[in-house]
Amino acid sequence: xxxxxxxxxxxxxxxxxxxxxxxxxxxxxxxxxxxxxxxxxxxxxxxxxxxxxxxxxxxxxxxxxxxxxxxxxxxxxxxxxxxxxxxxxxxxxxxxxxxxxxxxxxxxxxxxxxxxxxxxxxxxxxxxxxxxxxxxxxxxxxxxxxxxxxxxxxxxxxxxxxxxxxxxxxxxxxxxxxxxxxxxxxxxxxxxxxxxxxxxxxxxxxxxxxxxxxxxxxxxxxxxx
Amino acid sequence: xxxxxxxxxxxxxxxxxxxxxxxxxxxxxxxxxxxxxxxxxxxxxxxxxxxxxxxxxxxxxxxxxxxxxxxxxxxxxxxxxxxxxxxxxxxxxxxxxxxxxxxxxxxxxxxxxxxxxxxxxxxxxxxxxxxxxxxxxxxxxxxxxxxxxxxxxxxxxxxxxxx
Numbered sequence: 391x392x393x394x395x396x397x398x399x400x401x402x403x404x405x406x407x408x409x410x411x412x413x414x415x416x417x418x419x420x421x422x423x424x425x426x427x428x429x430x431x432x433x434x435x436x437x438x439x440x441x442x443x444x445x446x447x448x449x450x451x452x453x454x455x456x457x458x459x460x461x462x463x464x465x466x467x468x469x470x471x472x473x474x475x476x477x478x479x480x481x482x483x484x485x486x487x488x489x490x491x492x493x494x495x496x497x498x499x500x501x502x503x504x505x506x507x508x509x510x511x512x513x514x515x516x517x518x519x520x521x522x523x524x525x526x527x528x529x530x531x532x533x534x535x536x537x538x539x540x541x542x543x544x545x546x547x548x549x550x551x552x553x554x555x556x557x558x559x560x561x562x563x564x565x566x567x568x569x570x571x572x573x574x575x576x577x578x579x580x581x582x583x584x585x586x587x588x589x590x591x592x593x594x595x596x597x598x599x600x601x602x603x604x605x606x607x608x609x610x611x612x613x614x615x
Numbered sequence: 616x617x618x619x620x621x622x623x624x625x626x627x628x629x630x631x632x633x634x635x636x637x638x639x640x641x642x643x644x645x646x647x648x649x650x651x652x653x654x655x656x657x658x659x660x661x662x663x664x665x666x667x668x669x670x671x672x673x674x675x676x677x678x679x680x681x682x683x684x685x686x687x688x689x690x691x692x693x694x695x696x697x698x699x700x701x702x703x704x705x706x707x708x709x710x711x712x713x714x715x716x717x718x719x720x721x722x723x724x725x726x727x728x729x730x731x732x733x734x735x736x737x738x739x740x741x742x743x744x745x746x747x748x749x750x751x752x753x754x755x756x757x758x759x760x761x762x763x764x765x766x767x768x769x770x771x772x773x774x775x776x777x778x
Contacts, residue, residue, distance in 0.1 A: 429767055476743060476752070477759035486778055490676045491755065494763035496773040514778045530752055532744065539748055590777040593675055 430495035438510055439464030451545040456513070460581060463511040465546060470505045472531045476539070478509060479528040485521060486514070487593050500531075507531075513548060515585040523548040649673070649681035649771070652713040654689050656720045661754075662687070665719065668758045678775040684711065692718075701736035708734050715765065719757055721745070727753065729760040731768065739764045 440462050445452045447468040454463070478492040492498045498509045507529065529542045591599050651669070655662050662685045670683050686692060695703035696718075704716055713734075720728040723745060730740040741760040743749070749756065766772040 474743070476749075477755050479755060479759075488676070488778075490672055491759045491762055493766045493773055494759070496766055512776075530755070539746065585778070588678075588777055590675065 430499065432499065435495065435499055435508070435510070436464075438462050442466065444468070445544065445546070450543070451547070453547040453549060455549040457550070460515050460585070461511075461513050463513060463548070465509045465511065466504075467507045467509065467527075467529075467544065468505060469500070469507045469529070469531060469542070471534045472500060472502075472505070472507070472540075473534045474532040475500045475507060476530040476532055477528075478507070481526040481528065482523060484524055485595065485598050486523070487595055511546075511548075514589065515581050522550070648679045649715075649765075650713045651681065651683045652686055652708070652711055652716045653683055654686045654692050654716070654718050656689050656693075656718075664754055665757050668754050669717075669761055672758050672762060673772075676777055677772055678777055679771065684713070692716075700732075700738070704732040704738075705734065705736045708732070715768075717761060721753065727756060729757055729764070731761065731764045733768050737768070739768060 441454075441456065442464045443452070443454055443466070445465060445467045447470065452465075456463070475494070475498065478498045480488060480490055480492055482488045492509065496510075497512075498507060500507050509527070511525070513523070525546045525548065527542075527544045527546065529540075529544065531540045531542070532538070533540060586602075589602070591602060594602070653662065653666055653669070655665065666683045666685050670681070673679060673681055692707065695707065708714070708716055715734075716732045718728070718730045718732075720730075722728065726745045727743040727749070728740060729743075730738055732738045741764065743756055743760070762772060
């Protein structure tokens with residue numbers, strides 16, 4: 391009889407612990423919902439782009455040629471039946487060595503009506519680029535039928551080459567002048583100096599970092615700031 | 616005799632939980648512009664992996680110094696939040712000198728919650744429906760949700776981003 395009493399007490403302790411745990415979870419889920427999705431300024435987002443491009447859902451790769459700097463490129467990627475974008479990860483291993491998540495509302499947005507994912511690329515100055523830029527995008531999306539996810543991998547190639555002719559695309563940048571003329575131009579110097587300040591050179595591949603440091607005309611000035 | 620055993624057993628549980636609370640804090644020595652407190656549930660979620668992912672995302676790609684401190688006193692924090700969220704979070708952030716408190720909960724078979732409170736006691740959250748296929752992506756999803764919420768709250772990340 392006494393043994394049963396202890397067993398009952400023990401069971402009650404565990405039941406209470408279990409119930410308190412469950413109720414805590416329930417309370418947590420009832421916390422106030424933020425209005426995060428409503429706060430996004432879509433007008434500001436769409437007004438930033440200086441160059442727009444579209445990519446079909448079935449296209450794994452698209453190549454873009456740019457002439458002016460700096461550019462904010464808006465890539466509209468067709469993605470139908472998507473309920474939510476879980477993340478967009480940008481990877482570039484050749485030059486910039488970037489692997490980071492894009493910021494929702496500032497760097498990517500999904501338009502449910504158009505069925506398009508819009509991504510903004512705030513691209514670095516052409517003059518710092520040694521080669522074309524191969525950007526890989528890993529997109530994880532939640533379908534309209536919940537619990538089904540789609541993982542897409544897209545590649546966007548940005549071509550530009552004022553420093554020398556772009557062999558891959560056959561574009562000739564001769565119209566922009568020689569490398570020396572470009573670097574001497576004051577406007578371009580200003581852009582490049584701005585870019586240099588916004589660049590985490592340490593993260594770049596060593597060869598490329600060395601190249602940037604060698605072509606940059608005001609590196610000593612910037613480094614002492 | 617059995618009462619004693621039961622008492623010893625319960626004391627053991629309480630002391631173990633209190634030890635885990637005491638030792639659960641990991642403090643980084645970096646100087647910070649952004650100071651973040653991170654707490655996760657259930658405890659088998661890799662706090663260190665999320666902490667590292669958040670730290671590397673920010674330090675490599677933004678012109679900001681920051682610090683992520685993980686707190687394993689999850690129940691204490693959530694009890695405080697459930698009682699009076701605004702007051703508790705304000706006090707907690709002030710006491711630990713934090714800018715944000717981040718809470719990640721993986722409710723298996725239901726959803727993944729990520730909530731962020733700022734110093735004013737304002738909260739933003741993202742809820743992702745759970746599926747087994749998402750388990751390998753949880754860190755990426757958490758980091759994505761985290762940076763998106765933080766940016767939405769004070770506009771510092773985008774303005775300080777680096778190539």
